[in-house]
Amino acid sequence: MKSFATLSALTALVAQAAAHYTFPSLVVGGTTTPAWVNVRETNNFNTQAPVTDVTSPDFTCYDTQTNPTAETITVGAGQQLGIMSDGTIYHPGVVNVYMAKAPDSDVSSYDGSGTNWFKVYQISAVTDGGTSISWPAQNLPGVTFTLPEALPSGQYLVRMEAIALHVAQTFGGAQFYLSCGQINVTGGGSGTPGPLVAIPGVYTGYEPGILININYPIPANYTQPGPVSFDVS
Secondary structure, three states: OHHHHHHHHHHHHHHHHHOOOOOOEEEEOOEEOOOOOOEOOOOOOOOOOOEOOOOOOHHHHOOOOOOOOOOOEEEEOOOEEEEEOOOOOOOOEEEEEEEEEOOOOOHHHOOOOOOOEEEEEEEOOEEOOOOOEEOOOOOOOEEEEEOOOOOOOEEEEEEEEEEEOOOOOOOOOOEEEEEEEEEEEEOOOOOOOOOOEOOOOOOOOOOOOOOOOOOOOOOOOOOOOOOOEOOOO
């Protein structure tokens, strides 16, 4: 009986680990880039463990231990950009994509500090008043969105954030799977991206879309964490 319990525990751990994921690639011009070439290698590139502390320095790009280097890839404003996982977004949850323009025009030396981040894309939950809740981001291999045409030209960090909510009923239970790519936006417009936030700083961990029991009672509605998106049209 003891050996069976031990085997069951090990099986559960293996299954949990297999359910984790990273986001190592971009998709530009319909082509998926090799892993960790245009995306900074994250601390969890081997373990796939999530970030759970929204105040941690890891919450910016999760690269505090890897001293990462990445190549910057060019994307036109108004063109599609994809961010791909090494599997699928296994857990129920939501997605936010943030961007931050490099203050000194060289994104390779920018650590993401400062109140420079703005949201450009999100995938939220679908609710119907408490009968059911569904998660359109779950099981996707990645996300694809259109860069705003009004986005000024320049070099940016683009930060993928998948928030897994399957054990988010207690503080610190939400799991954040994230990475930062490096892009050079050309043909941009004259827009003023915003609202601007700092990362970490954008969340406390107590937001209703982060500290939430998604199983019982079924939420009647869902509030997406973070600011509104820039150029949502």
